[in-house]
Amino acid sequence: MTTMRAILAGSGVLPNLLLQAEPAYVVKFRGVQVAPFKAPPIKARFEALGRLFDDLRAKHVSEVCLAGAMSRPSLDPVAFDPFTAKLMPTLMQAMGQGDDALLRAIIEVIEGQGFKVIAAHEVRPDLVAQAGVIAGAKVGSEDAARGRAVLEALGPLDVGQGAIVAKGQVLGVETLQGTDAMLEFVGRTRPGSGGIFVKRPKLGQDLRVDMPAIGPDTIHAAARAGLSGIEIATGEVLILDRAAVTEACLQTGMNLWAGP
CATH class of the missing domain: 3.40.50.20 (Rossmann fold)
Structure with a gap:
């Protein structure tokens, strides 16, 4: 049937x-x-x-x-x-x-x-990424690792799915206001930081109904905020329109990869 x-x-x-x-x-x-x-x-x-x-x-x-x-x-x-x-x-x-x-x-x-x-x-299994570089190169490994640690620590508190770190400093954490508000805040308060935006699920998050996602608008917003790269969790973040996301990375020089 x-x-x-x-x-x-x-x-x-x-x-x-x-x-x-x-x-x-x-x-x-x-x-x-x-x-x-x-x-x-x-x-x-x-x-x-x-x-x-x-x-x-x-x-x-x-x-x-x-x-x-x-x-x-x-x-x-x-x-x-x-x-x-x-x-x-x-x-x-x-x-x-x-x-x-x-x-x-x-x-x-x-x-x-x-x-x-x-x-x-x-x-649509093709909407999530395998481990590795999607566009550009993998940069800011130490900042990405700190971003992951911040999100893992905050996960049990149901705070958010994203964090931005530059040179070891946490510049922003996604809260109820969402990704766009966080990126706008970082761009306004620490322009040109070259920071890394880490996007991943919260600890214990049910991915059937609340999987994190990025699209071309996210790439452009990260570029306006003065960031240098975005790390998404392998197999656990939806890429909405991969071709458009890749093109946005090429236009803005944004680096994007799927990490641990």
């Missing part, structure tokens, strides 16, 4: 990249801005998860992939279906424990309904 898959779509290019691999249903949640799709998406609401799961079962979906960025939604309690209303105390408790706890709770809900949750790189 053919495995039917549904993509719970967030913003960005990832959902369409996954659709290039093989056909799948696409779920668009109310209030989430997504890229256009060739086929009409399944419309859903966060307040009506019971109905969504019923719709997926009716279409014989067995696998679910969460792809793209989603911020925490504003919920309308009046619109809760009975399934979601019963679920909310558990989700609210998880929200108070951080993003990782919330994502784990969401996975448990989806799997509890009989669906297998799969990672984006299981659909």
